Amino acid sequence: MRHIHSYLIDFTSLIAISVVLYFILFTQLAGEKLSFHISDSFLQLNTIFLSILIEAIPFVLIGVLIAGFIQIFVTEDHIRRLIPKNRFLAVVMSCVVGALFPACECGIVPIVRRLVEKGVPLHAGVGFLLTGPLINPIVIFSTYMAFGNDSKMAALRMGIGFVAAVVIALSISILFRSKQLKHTISDFTSSDPTMKRNESFTVKIEGMMKHSIDEFFDMGKYLIIGAFIAAAVQTHISANSLFVFGDGVVGSSVVMMGLAYILSLCSEADAFIGASFSNLVPSASILAFLVFGPMIDLKNTIMLLSMFKARFVLILLVLITVFVFICTTLLSFF
Template sequence: MTFRLYNTLLDVTAILAFVLVAYFVMYSQRVGESTLMILPDSFKQLNTIFLSLIIEAIPFVLIGVLIAGCIQIFVTEEHVKRWIPENKYRAIMMGCLVGAVFPACECGIVPIVRRLVAKGVPLHAGIGFLLTGPLINPIVILSTFMAFGNDIRMAGLRMGVGFIAALLISLFISSFFRSNQLKHTVSGLYGSENTSTGDVSFMDKLKGMCVHSIDEFFDMGKYLIIGAFVAAFVQTYVQAQLLFLFGEGMMGATGVMMGLAFFLSLCSEADAFIGASFSSLFPPTAVLAFLIYGPMIDLKNTIMLLSVFKSKFVFILLLTITVVVFVCTITISLVGR
């Protein structure tokens, strides 16, 4: 009951905000222009960053919720039992491999993982898919190759080190968490019906898929907006120089770049071009950490994960990703000397 009331309040707030914006845009152009003249430049910058994050993420979230709707309707628990190996290590490997060939953004992959885990996919396999999907899919590797002047080395390191890190993180999660760690069952969100079983026509299944996708979009969209706004606020009002104070030495530079990856919340399909721009300021190890850490976890993605999984699990996952990525990139640097 409390969860439904909380969701209702969020929905009402979002509708009121939309109506207010529509009013100023459509019926009060003079008021809008005069308001823009008195607004500080920092607020305009925050608005620009916020809108760019939303516009960048929305297409991938739409793809994600459509896939999640297909999983909800057309994939049954029996399918999951047949496809996912019972052996923990094979299941983790399978999750990481499927993610590696599955083009997805870190925002769009959250609803997919929620549906998979709710359908019975082991949490460790779902986490492997969550980590590798936005990080080493073909589109990301190609963009990395192009961003670094057609240099295969950085793209290969991102793919190899990222895959190893995802395996280690999934293994750690499998050792400490047995249950799915979802805050609530997906069926409890939108009703307990299961249109994937029984004598149901294809058109009814298609309609059910659309209904579930729409519900998923509005459910995840609230947290995407909140996460994008927080990320835009941090980028606007938190001075980047504060991070660079800790950038002395290899470890400090790596930590700084991981912090930038978290707070910038860039889309994994485009972050390689931003990472390449830091090549003259930071060593390759720090840039590699930036490229691996950001797609695995960032600010807006963390907020979306908190809406799906239990808070304790999300914070442990965040800490695990941070430690593993830091150790892996530093180790590769030491081995490569």
């Protein structure tokens, strides 16, 4: 039996490899034949689209591996013991953990889903989701660099970001009691919970990998849709045409936040883009751009929509927009 099984695997891998090679050859040939018929602007769009994917995929892969790890190794008991019962404490703790955790906004979505599924309260999950990509050593450093080695903007970004995240997560805790996930545990028949403890380590690792693979395909399609829309907007809409609201603080903050949302930049790189607007908009609006973008953006929203209820995602989006706007605008009066 074992022999037959291993032959089967060998045979399948040969087929898989030949299918892939055939696919690559075929598409490359087709590409050579057809590329004359494809417009320049689509080629540019495609390049930007692929570059967002190439940049994001390594982080998504790491994210799904961590999500897989949580799924297999972290039990509800651990979480119940670690997370404070007090709502405020839970929110603050999750924000601090998020701040220490160097994540990217696309990598963190699958992690948060697993955590919430495992019994982490929704408000704590949100806190983690908001500060994870916004506050971490790499982002702090790149912001510091982008603004001419001036620590003021980096400090404001972290400070305001943290305050806004706590406020938003607390509001979520008041508004929502349930998990807000699309599928709940009861939708699926679960296996005997006592079984898992006896599994060997390798079986667990294997399980973690399988979870990660499925998660990658779950997440991947939303990442791809989001990246494509962001690339299309960049190719076809001029940044200047967005400044229709004039150049007051309110108008330009709205524009900068819209830009942060649409561009869906990685939080490590967005500081440089933000800095390039220094001459056009007041610094409060740049701060709004820097705080809003990592918390939520287009590709991130689509990923969230795939796993949380639409109503929850919408309210979260509104809350983030309102609070980030208020926090950064208030600052401009000091």
